[in-house]
Amino acid sequence: MKNALEYHNISYEKIVLKRGRIYVKTRNAHETASNLAQVFGISSASPAIGTTSDMNLIVETAIKLADATVEKESSFAVRCHRVGEHPYSSMDICKEVGKQILTSLKDRNLRVDLGNPQFTINIEVRDKESYMFSETKHGVGGFPLGSQSKVVCLLSGGIDSAVACWFTMKRGCPVVPIYFDNSPFIDETTATKALDVAKKLFELSIGFPRKVYVVPHGKNLETFIKESPRKLTCILCKRMMYRAAENIAEIEKAEGIVTGEAIGEQASQTLINLRVLNDAVEKYPVHRPLLGFDKTETEALARKIGTFEISTRKAKGCTAAPAKPSTRAKLENVKKAEEKFDIQRMVEKSVRAAKIVTV
Amino acid sequence: MKNALEYHNISYEKIVLKRGRIYVKTRNAHETASNLAQVFGISSASPAIGTTSDMNLIVETAIKLADATVEKESSFAVRCHRVGEHPYSSMDICKEVGKQILTSLKDRNLRVDLGNPQFTINIEVRDKESYMFSETKHGVGGFPLGSQSKVVCLLSGGIDSAVACWFTMKRGCPVVPIYFDNSPFIDETTATKALDVAKKLFELSIGFPRKVYVVPHGKNLETFIKESPRKLTCILCKRMMYRAAENIAEIEKAEGIVTGEAIGEQASQTLINLRVLNDAVEKYPVHRPLLGFDKTETEALARKIGTFEISTRKAKGCTAAPAKPSTRAKLENVKKAEEKFDIQRMVEKSVRAAKIVTV
Numbered sequence: 052m053k054n055a056l057e058y059h060n061i062s063y064e065k066i067v068l069k070r071g072r073i074y075v076k077t078r079n080a081h082e083t084a085s086n087l088a089q090v091f092g093i094s095s096a097s098p099a100i101g102t103t104s105d106m107n108l109i110v111e112t113a114i115k116l117a118d119a120t121v122e123k124e125s126s127f128a129v130r131c132h133r134v135g136e137h138p139y140s141s142m143d144i145c146k147e148v149g150k151q152i153l154t155s156l157k158d159r160n161l162r163v164d165l166g167n168p169q170f171t172i173n174i175e176v177r178d179k180e181s182y183m184f185s186e187t188k189h190g191v192g193g194f195p196l197g198s199q200s201k202v203v204c205l206l207s208g209g210i211d212s213a214v215a216c217w218f219t220m221k222r223g224c225p226v227v228p229i230y231f232d233n234s235p236f237i238d239e240t241t242a243t244k245a246l247d248v249a250k251k252l253f254e255l256s257i258g259f260p261r262k263v264y265v266v267p268h269g270k271n272l273e274t275f276i277k278e279s280p281r282k283l284t285c286i287l288c289k290r291m292m293y294r295a296a297e298n299i300a301e302i303e304k305a306e307g308i309v310t311g312e313a314i315g316e317q318a319s320q321t322l323i324n325l326r327v328l329n330d331a332v333e334k335y336p337v338h339r340p341l342l343g344f345d346k347t348e349t350e351a352l353a354r355k356i357g358t359f360e361i362s363t364r365k366a367k368g369c370t371a372a373p374a375k376p377s378t379r380a381k382l383e384n385v386k387k388a389e390e391k392f393d394i395q396r397m398v399e400k401s402v403r404a405a406k407i408v409t410v
Numbered sequence: 411m412k413n414a415l416e417y418h419n420i421s422y423e424k425i426v427l428k429r430g431r432i433y434v435k436t437r438n439a440h441e442t443a444s445n446l447a448q449v450f451g452i453s454s455a456s457p458a459i460g461t462t463s464d465m466n467l468i469v470e471t472a473i474k475l476a477d478a479t480v481e482k483e484s485s486f487a488v489r490c491h492r493v494g495e496h497p498y499s500s501m502d503i504c505k506e507v508g509k510q511i512l513t514s515l516k517d518r519n520l521r522v523d524l525g526n527p528q529f530t531i532n533i534e535v536r537d538k539e540s541y542m543f544s545e546t547k548h549g550v551g552g553f554p555l556g557s558q559s560k561v562v563c564l565l566s567g568g569i570d571s572a573v574a575c576w577f578t579m580k581r582g583c584p585v586v587p588i589y590f591d592n593s594p595f596i597d598e599t600t601a602t603k604a605l606d607v608a609k610k611l612f613e614l615s616i617g618f619p620r621k622v623y624v625v626p627h628g629k630n631l632e633t634f635i636k637e638s639p640r641k642l643t644c645i646l647c648k649r650m651m652y653r654a655a656e657n658i659a660e661i662e663k664a665e666g667i668v669t670g671e672a673i674g675e676q677a678s679q680t681l682i683n684l685r686v687l688n689d690a691v692e693k694y695p696v697h698r699p700l701l702g703f704d705k706t707e708t709e710a711l712a713r714k715i716g717t718f719e720i721s722t723r724k725a726k727g728c729t730a731a732p733a734k735p736s737t738r739a740k741l742e743n744v745k746k747a748e749e750k751f752d753i754q755r756m757v758e759k760s761v762r763a764a765k766i767v768t769v
Binding site: 192193194198200202215217221222224307315321322326335336340345 | 551552553557558559561574576577578580581582583665666672673674680681682684685688694695696697698699701702704706707
């Protein structure tokens, strides 16, 4: 939270943790709430006005809040939540505040509706303090970034891998994106897309490293195209990516590999092929947060996260992909195809040649 | 689709596949559409009225549809999509139908609003036929069940595993649920819950087998509690489940193991522990569709699927779980703890003792 506020140049006096709530004292409550709603682990943020627990002050402040928010000819409700010892009950507060709002804002022609009000004045009295708010911003949820272990994430620049990466960030994992550079089978636009997607995602992990591994992968692809069955190209390509990711996970002391695969989304992502892909990785789990997602669902999330526009920029597709990729690869055939090569050496060479880019 | 209609006792004349649309000829269009919207692979279903491509008949039928659906004092639009050769354009149809509806339903005081209408009369003209509909039911999406390979699914009766199971079904995988019976550490309610959840899920896989493996697991747990560090109980328990699932996957010729784990959701589900769990499985990928989900998000889906009510029935929690389970288990310690036992034999014994229940 501190990092996010600093990054967005929002000044605040202090942050206090009290009884399951976090209070940020600031003169920019709305801007603060909007920004903090984007911080992983926060389920909601409400711009609030604070005062003491004195009934008169509560009423006075609540009227100010209502004056600033409740529109003409509309309905409202007052809700109160109270913790501690006070000379009044929650009900007393609701009644008194409601009555005084009706009187003070008489010319707005308001009415009380406790069932389905258009505006709600929420009052929380906690011991000697009280807080009032009428708006609650829905937060991103999940866990605070860094509360889980690090993961490496295959990031292609496309829609899916960005969303998969975001999902693990949301659940608390700092991410190290890995981009595999398939030039000359793709154009340069793709690399830029991937780095821009990473930049966008890193806006949500303020205070964490912003590095991306860029791994040269074109030579490997060239070798596979020349010397192995054409329909296996994508499987062989992806198994190499997994292995390189495993090496980088070790270097980075990460605990898992994240990919954007969804069951059946592409030829290489049939359930049978996912099993063949998994076989290439020994020491790390492959985490696929999008397994059950339809493309339209993933796209909707990408729009919300802000990566959709970047991921859908025009770029040449990978020309190494065969016209008829295998959808039911047999592990023994894949292994046989790989026997021709010194796979271990190829992986190590790629990882050694990787560039670490800070975006 | 045929199975679903038969199961729900809905009579229909025929099902025709034409140019990316599937037409079901029936007298129960609404009921048919509602039921088919629940079939995996269907993205939407519209109860429609059909006629020929004759302009007069189209107008006449569209008026009937409008009469039955468009409410008094409301706005409407006519949209037309045309494929084939006709003596009129789509625009002609829209104009004529719109005009005639306004005339015929004059006493309803309707108005045309092309931007944001309250009701829409959709007309599809395809060669010699035409179809009209005003309502589109949102379908479940995904792929037709059986278009992907079979998976086995750890099903506890709880909220998460049911939703995980549903996600793989949605993407086309027939599922074989496996329930591990931890008695005497749980009560009988839990087994009933798991079987009821399976029954609920099987309502969505009409025509596929409805069997559940019930694997006795209490003896294994007892052994672990007695003879290994208490804080590892849950990890050891789950590794055994994975291994048994692997055996059953082989028996069932499945291609993967599905679990309801989400990163950090429980002590056993930290990223570090998931890695330790994965280590127990050699031949199959562990698929976790809920990896990135918050509990509230999973619950919302469970409500939609219809398993929430079953999963939240009161039951005694597993009393084998230690007060302080390890959240950062070390693989070497886990392996050392397992060395004491003939793990392979324990797994085989459990699987051999498994009961296959048809629900």
